[in-house]
Amino acid sequence: MKNKKDFNIVIVGTGGQGSITLLQILARAASIDGNDVRTSELHGLSQRGGSVEVQMRFGKKIFSPMVAEGGADLILGLEAQECLKSLFYANSETVYLINKFFIPIFGKELLKEQAVLKELKKVTKNVFIVPASDICEEELGKKVVAGMYLLSLACVRGLIPIKPESVLQAIKDLVPEKYLDLNKKTFELALSKKNEEI
């Protein structure tokens, strides 16, 4: 990990993919590790299946709740096409961890994976795409935890300077009883793939 005073994460996706829950878990985990944390979320109309972008910054002392333009260390893409918009936050060092998952946009041709990756790679070489939705469907029977899988994967692979056990603790603290087991399993699944190539 770079020696920097703060760490900046942007999560992009579409309404209903659970980005705010992921943000809360990350924020909790970062604070368990003793960091100052600020997040910025959006509620309301954007939740109705439109583009969603939430952000979190943590470190020793954080002022702005918003990640600066070109200031993201990590961008989690819950939907692949949405990552293009998040280029606003990317620089040549930014890491993209993307779900190989496409939600069509009405009246528009679906972008191909290669087309998305090509644009992202013009800015940063660190672009990783993982079939998180498919993996979760196959192994856990639930696509909906793809975001949790990506987040867990980012932590266990050291893409976020937060201790994996803090993420697990945050999951236990924040996920409702009903879904807790599923989310813990998702975390363990990511842990089991810690050393696989992506």
Add this chain to the structure above:
Amino acid sequence: MKILEKANKRVPFLGNEAIVRGALEAGVQFVSTYPGTPASEIGDTFFKLQRSKNKIKNLYFEYSTNEKVAMEAGIGASFSGLKAMVVMKDFGLNVCADALLPFCYTGTKGPTVIIVADDPSCHSSAQSEQNTRAFAQLAHIPILEPSDPQECKDYVKAAFKLSAKFKMPILLRTTTRVNHQTSFVDLGKIPAIKADGKFVKDVHRFNTMPPRVFSMHSEMLDRIKEIKKEAEKSELNLTSGKQVSSKIGIITSGVSYLYVKEALADLGMNLPLLKLGFFHPLPEKKIKNFIKPLKKVLIVEELEPFLEREVAILAKDANPRLQIMGKEIIPEIGELKPRIVLSAIAKLANKKIKALPSVDLEKVAVKRTPQLCPGCPYWLVFGGVKKATEGKNVVYGGDIGCYMLAGVPPHNIQDYLFCMGGSMGIAHGIKKATNNKQKLISFVGDSSFFHVGIPALINAVHNQSNPLIILLDNSTTAMTGHQPHPGIKIDSMPIIKPEDVVKACQVKHLKIIDPVNQGEFIKAVKDFLEKDTVSVIIARRPCLFANRVN
């Protein structure tokens, strides 16, 4: 419950949660609101709290029918001696302005705080990019501007104290990035409260009948003068930093302060910085003292240059040669972002910042508009309307709610969109202007109908126009988070059915249809478009998430 966490703990709170906690710590007794994002979670947090087993004894909370009655309820509570809080989004303040202005004349009895959430960049708003600061001049109401959750909590408490001391309602103005920001908040104690409201008659105090209103006007201005003295010494207006040889400094407030602090840390600078917690009244002496030794000052504020203008006026006296930088380098449209502020400060300080990769986002990024949820009953309403009006030249009036998605593909049936209840009022004007000839369908949601839709319906009936009004009844206030409204069952509260109101307004053509019955719905739309008087179809099918409340 998170909102009731013990005193002396430090917990991450959303700005809106921090506002609730601040009010609880201040001992608020009466809270009224109409839901509106970015303020929605404030009411929702009170609502959940007061329906839980941990409810605060003697605290009254209500979702009012609209912001005007929410404000009036708050005024009644204040006049009865209670600590009251009224909560709304920016446009709500326009709705309740009629009650707010005289309230500033009479002043408060019980301390009263009004929370108003602006939404620069319109993340959750149509209609306008409102800047509530303008009400400072119109209503003579003191305005405080917190920048983060800790300040949300502290400022609410400070506002209650100010209101108690100066007998004025105090407005707390937030913006989306404050309401929906999460960070750590230090918690204080929540006191027990009493239900001891009593209206003690005092005509001199509560009755604005002229000529008394003129002396009230004068008393209000006196109160503002007194609060100004308080603002001069208030720790909500913070000066920091050290003078530099180039004699530059920065004045800011609200969330912009955080971007300024971040930028100064990035640039490794510690410039003189005045952070204003009071927007109105401004601490004029403090500002004059701040700008006196400076050559150049940068004003960092979102939307209109209200602070910049005030500083320019004060500089005429305090430092006529001061160069004021503001809107010439900081945009007036849309919210500010950290990089915009960093660039502006770099410009002020003659520093270079690293260039960014140039990406033409307009070209590269995909645009994804919001969509109705899968299974939303409005798909059936819009689909049916399109079939019924195919090939006909029909005007479609939009209103505020999830159904304003009528304006996006694949629906594209929204020819105008204004304000709550506006679809029917404007429909009537179009009808009269075209001698009732042009066909028109006005959409209105159930919550918007109760909000301010009913007078527009009465007006159309009484003044004899003939729009077809489709009342989309999904049995909830869906867009802002599924809050209840007077038409739905909640505990043992009486229900007011929209059809009973419509009938009482003498509408002759009324049908209540579940839009699943497309044949019946389409036929009704076709029939009603030919009527000579107002017609109403209540398209009733609950939102998939409608019963989240219960």
